[in-house]
Amino acid sequence: MWELYKKYKYDFPIIIAFIVFVLLSYFYNYNPGISIFEDNFWGFIKEMILALPVMFILVGLFDVWVSRERVQKHIGESSGIRGMMLIMLLAFIQAGPIYAAFPVAYILWKKGTSARNIFIYLSSASIAKIPMLAFEIGFLGLKFSLLRIFISIPIFIIVATIMGKYFTKNNCEVKNG
Amino acid sequence: MIPIIILTAILTIVSFVFDKQKTKKAVKKGVMMFMKILPTLLSVIIVVSVVLYLVSDELLIEYLGNEAGLGAYVSAAVIGSISIIPGFIAYPLASILLKTGVSFSVLSVFITTLKMVGVLTIPIEAKFFGFKTAIIRNTLSFVGAILVGGTMALIYHYY
Numbered sequence: 001m002w003e004l005y006k007k008y009k010y011d012f013p014i015i016i017a018f019i020v021f022v023l024l025s026y027f028y029n030y031n032p033g034i035s036i037f038e039d040n041f042w043g044f045i046k047e048m049i050l051a052l053p054v055m056f057i058l059v060g061l062f063d064v065w066v067s068r069e070r071v072q073k074h075i076g077e078s079s080g081i082r083g084m085m086l087i088m089l090l091a092f093i094q095a096g097p098i099y100a101a102f103p104v105a106y107i108l109w110k111k112g113t114s115a116r117n118i119f120i121y122l123s124s125a126s127i128a129k130i131p132m133l134a135f136e137i138g139f140l141g142l143k144f145s146l147l148r149i150f151i152s153i154p155i156f157i158i159v160a161t162i163m164g165k166y167f168t169k170n171n172c173e174v175k176n177g
Numbered sequence: 178m179i180p181i182i183i184l185t186a187i188l189t190i191v192s193f194v195f196d197k198q199k200t201k202k203a204v205k206k207g208v209m210m211f212m213k214i215l216p217t218l219l220s221v222i223i224v225v226s227v228v229l230y231l232v233s234d235e236l237l238i239e240y241l242g243n244e245a246g247l248g249a250y251v252s253a254a255v256i257g258s259i260s261i262i263p264g265f266i267a268y269p270l271a272s273i274l275l276k277t278g279v280s281f282s283v284l285s286v287f288i289t290t291l292k293m294v295g296v297l298t299i300p301i302e303a304k305f306f307g308f309k310t311a312i313i314r315n316t317l318s319f320v321g322a323i324l325v326g327g328t329m330a331l332i333y334h335y336y
Contacts, residue, residue: 011217011219014220015220018223040226040227044222057203058207059207060207061188061207064200098298099218099302102305103214126295126318135265139268139271140271140272144284144329147332148285148325152321159318159321163310167310175307176210
């Protein structure tokens with residue numbers, strides 16, 4: 001129990017305080033409180049309640065079915081440009097919020113993906129998921145989206161290369177959440 | 178999202194047909210990982226919900242609008258880095274901002290930092306990557322996002 005408390009020592013107080021706050025807001029008809037809960041919090045819950053469990057089950061399936069050798073060969077240390085393209089493609093077809101990408105990064109790492117490709121994966125997933133892109137083009141126009149993506153790609157490859165070097169040099173690991 | 182859900186459902190069924198034990202193990206593993214991250218996820222969502230309430234549309238228009246000058250770029254970078262606004266809210270909001278006179282240049286900085294930097298999601302990232310790596314990655318991404326946003330701003334300004 002103490003272990004559990006220690007692991008989430010900031011999370012539990014926030015959750016409990018929020019529950020009390022929302023209950024009191026409803027009791028006293030405090031509009032900002034109700035709006036925070038109904039418009040914002042509930043919107044996020046709806047977004048993640050389906051996306052995340054689905055991503056985690058995909059991660060579980062990937063873990064039991066795909067061999068380490070296979071992953072290593074395609075997106076491992078010596079995979080080069082082809083590996084980079086593959087990992088970007090994998091990230092682009094993803095859906096859901098950025099925090100759904102972290103468990104995927106963990107399983108990719110565990111199966112032997114190179115550190116640089118892990119960080120390319122994270123950046124790609126945050127800049128251009130295809131489902132969101134259609135939405136972006138609809139609201140801001142094709143020029144905006146194309147400019148944003150083509151300028152972002154070289155920059156985040158540089159960021160990922162630096163991160164990969166740092167990660168390998170310091171013997172860092174991606175943990176299981 | 179729906180195609181991914183369908184894909185996952187099909188893959189799970191196919192996997193189950195081939196190997197019951199393996200599939201059970203896979204689903205159990207996924208569910209356990211989800212439960213483990215759930216408390217942190219909830220507390221991050223709570224903080225984001227409160228921040229999102231405090232950063233109202235009117236506030237954004239005031240800080241990102243044309244009268245704000247160079248300050249608009251700084252506000253765009255700061256607000257973009259701190260908030261995580263899901264796309265289905267962010268893009269309609271961005272098009273409202275455009276109509277109220279916020280320039281494409283400022284919006285570029287706002288959208289790129291919004292996407293590439295997540296100060297509020299650092300607690301979740303840290304569970305997987307460690308605190309130090311999460312901080313370094315977000316700092317580098319911030320520099321990157323400013324470069325992307327800045328380049329786009331220049332292009333929109335001159336062309």
